[in-house]
Ligand code: AMP
């Protein structure tokens with residue numbers, strides 16, 4: 428079959444050519460056309476023979492249902508068994524646009540289009556050519572992405588021609604398309620709406636419009652592959668870019684350093700490199716393409732750009748909910764290649780003001796616990812004029828708890844005490860700030876406020892000048908806090 432390619436200006440539609448395209452659809456032929464997400468391969472959605480042609484042109488597994496494209500909300504009534512109230516709300520907010528809704532199918536829709544399912548996926552695309560084509564054909568148009576199954580979704584007519592030339596009647600070339608990622612799919616057939624495929628429209632946006640909770644299909648978040656995704660198509664590998672990809676995990680400073688090192692060495696090999704970062708870290712990278720997660724402008728170009736490079740390095744993201752879904756897809760795309768830059772710490776310094784009290788107690792208590800990976804434990808003061816023995820009341824409390832105070836003297840904290848593999852824990856947040864201010868070369872991410880690190884609300888208060896009992900209370904709260912610290916450290920090794 429010869430594939431006719433027509434050029435159409437979306438701002439000035441050629442009516443004659445568009446009618447020709449519409450007539451082809453009505454005659455049961457296939458026409459590829461631009462939508463705002465990707466190029467679609469269209470056929471009459473209510474004609475089982477046309478649907479079969481779509482599957483065979485794409486080499487798509489026939490259990491992977493097609494999305495039906497409509498041009499008017501009333502079309503939904505023609506194909507849905509009933510139109511849920513939520514569909515109305517979402518349509519008002521997001522249609523035409525990159526949102527696909529799953530509803531119970533009506534009798535008009537053949538099983539060939541729904542892959543044998545009793546539900547149907549529907550969307551109103553936000554593209555003048557797509558909407559005009561649907562209207563002129565007088566049909567509803569089933570349209571998956573216009574590529575061979577398993578290949579990246581096409582964002583230009585040339586990509587479509589590469590895959591489908593000779594197999595379909597017509598390609599409408601409307602220029603490069605906008606988003607490059609597929610539509611968000613939301614299932615409205617259960618009590619709680621469920622996102623089956625994350626996309627441009629986030630669960631938060633959906634939930635805001637519906638005024639209720641929207642969940643994400645656990646099948647696409649599950650780290651293992653034991654749960655099946657609810658959208659049949661999600662089980663196929665659609666999202667792997669051609670480029671090699673690795674995710675770099677660790678604290679900010681180390682991640683940035685590692686990615687820059689990787690960029691430099693791959694650039695020497697003449698490769699085109701992309702880095703996926705955040706708004707805050709974007710500025711630190713110098714690659715061919717630097718994309719930021721979470722910025723709308725970049726989201727628009729993410730899919731476009733990623734197909735143009737050879738190597739992708741991404742920071743790791745672990746924001747709640749959607750972050751997890753994105754991370755899961757990134758991990759899949761990266762073939763679970765994660766470069767861990769987390770530092771293996773081998774030394775802890777407890778720091779307080781004078782070097783004679785809380786920091787010494789912390790050191791004494793810490794030596795009482797067992798760490799899976801042994802660490803050197805030190806105590807230092809921020810302002811130490813000369814070495815002093817440990818505070819008398821603190822000493823009394825320590826000794827009564829069976830902790831020896833031998834050799835405990837106050838020592839000034841020096842920059843050289845803090846190596847790359849040292850964790851510094853202060854008793855108060857002002858002490859942390861002071862360390863960061865005075866030692867410009869120390870990575871702030873190695874310096875923690877003890878209580879914050881373990882997730883406690885209250886800082887460890889200074890008992891200085893109080894009764895023996897207040898020193899006892901200080902000891903108890905330190906002990907409880909350090910127990911949590913040990914648990915955390917042991918869990919991470
Ligand atoms: P594509 O046409 O390539 O954008 O893929 C369509 C996606 O929608 C695939 O992941 C399908 O599995 C999914 N889909 C279509 N119809 C249904 C349905 N009735 N229920 C669940 N998922 C669907």
Ligand code: MG
Nearest residue numbers: 571572580665
């Ligand atoms: Mg596809």
